[in-house]
Amino acid sequence: MTNAPKPRRSALYMPGSNARALEKAKTLDVDCLILDLEDAVAPDSKAKAREQIVSAVTEGGYGDREVIIRVNGADTPWGQEDLEAAVHANPDALLVPKVNSAADLEQVAQRLNVLGASPSLKVWAMMETPHAILNAAEIGACGHDARVRLSCFVMGTNDLAKETRAALAPGRAVMMPWLMTCVAAARSGGIDVLDGVYNAFNDLEGFEAECRQGVEMGMDGKTLVHPKQIEACHRTFSPSESEVLWARKINDIFDQPENADKGAIQVDGKMVERLHADMGKRVIAIADLIAARSRG
Numbered sequence: 396m397t398n399a400p401k402p403r404r405s406a407l408y409m410p411g412s413n414a415r416a417l418e419k420a421k422t423l424d425v426d427c428l429i430l431d432l433e434d435a436v437a438p439d440s441k442a443k444a445r446e447q448i449v450s451a452v453t454e455g456g457y458g459d460r461e462v463i464i465r466v467n468g469a470d471t472p473w474g475q476e477d478l479e480a481a482v483h484a485n486p487d488a489l490l491v492p493k494v495n496s497a498a499d500l501e502q503v504a505q506r507l508n509v510l511g512a513s514p515s516l517k518v519w520a521m522m523e524t525p526h527a528i529l530n531a532a533e534i535g536a537c538g539h540d541a542r543v544r545l546s547c548f549v550m551g552t553n554d555l556a557k558e559t560r561a562a563l564a565p566g567r568a569v570m571m572p573w574l575m576t577c578v579a580a581a582r583s584g585g586i587d588v589l590d591g592v593y594n595a596f597n598d599l600e601g602f603e604a605e606c607r608q609g610v611e612m613g614m615d616g617k618t619l620v621h622p623k624q625i626e627a628c629h630r631t632f633s634p635s636e637s638e639v640l641w642a643r644k645i646n647d648i649f650d651q652p653e654n655a656d657k658g659a660i661q662v663d664g665k666m667v668e669r670l671h672a673d674m675g676k677r678v679i680a681i682a683d684l685i686a687a688r689s690r691g
């Protein structure tokens with residue numbers, strides 16, 4: 396089954412130890428918030444960050460933003476307590492770091508059931524290790540197993556660079572095979588996939604170029620490290636007016652009775668098939684959902 400369309404253009408990380416950021420997030424026009432207990436939090440601050448995240452999520456105030464808690468891995472001293480706390484807080488999803496295989500996600504799913512997690516709680520997977528890339532197909536296939544709750548991949552390009560020693564350079568040529576493998580694996584499992592972060596948050600030109608690259612690759616959105624990045628991210632990942640007009644036009648044409656028996660037609664000098672109309676339906680659905688938001 397494929398995820399229902401949902402705007403996930405932007406997913407802003409913030410350290411759970413940063414109370415100001417957790418509060419400010421309530422005012423930011425962002426689709427998803429990733430409240431981090433993992434790499435953005437120093438070991439001595441893990442307990443405080445966990446407490447702050449639980450009380451922030453329990454208190455609420457994040458409106459229609461999707462709230463995701465990134466826990467520490469099960470093999471760390473904090474993983475089990477993070478999972479318990481996150482189940483108690485009941486966000487929209489848990490983000491599991493450094494997933495290596497489908498078995499890793501199955502273990503998390505079992506633990507969530509033991510802890511009595513709400514059926515609405517989803518699981519997102521960080522794709523950021525060499526094993527994750529090599530096992531991307533089996534991890535993506537978890538999208539078809541409702542017990543595993545998998546709904547989204549998040550690319551971890553910093554960890555991929557660290558683990559492989561590949562450069563995280565402008566253009567990302569050397570990362571491209573891994574990124575596209577994960578796009579294919581996500582789609583094969585019917586789930587979404589978000590691009591990695593752009594660390595140089597003051598370089599908005601470079602950031603926007605990387606957003607455009609993500610759109611071309613088929614990413615659903617991008618993970619962000621700073622509020623400055625939200626505007627360019629939404630500008631790039633939102634369907635443009637001309638894309639929406641085109642999508643409506645070809646759907647209207649295929650809906651006309653005289654085209655009921657046609658599989659391919661000519662529109663404005665282009666060959667258009669029903670698969671293009673289906674692609675357009677997704678564009679229209681995402682555009683309508685963005686427009687329906689009170690935050691704009």
Ligand SMILES: CC(C)(COP(=O)(O)OP(=O)(O)OC[C@H]1O[C@@H](n2cnc3c(N)ncnc32)[C@H](O)[C@@H]1OP(=O)(O)O)[C@@H](O)C(=O)NCCC(=O)NCCSC(=O)C[C@H](O)C(=O)O
Nearest residue numbers: 408409410415416419431435551552553554592620621622
């Ligand atoms: C990078 C930062 C440490 C910079 O922080 P700071 O120097 O405080 O920024 P500013 O002074 O410019 O902040 C201006 C205002 O914006 C708020 N702010 C800043 N960042 C955030 C944020 N991420 N979320 C919410 N609000 C934020 C400040 O509070 C200021 O507000 P105000 O008080 O009203 O003036 C910082 O941006 C930061 O911590 N970013 C997130 C870092 C993070 O979470 N990293 C982990 C994920 S990245 C990763 O590793 C992905 C993956 O795993 C991989 O392997 O690639």
Ligand SMILES: [Mg+2]
Nearest residue numbers: 434523551554
């Ligand atoms: Mg990482």
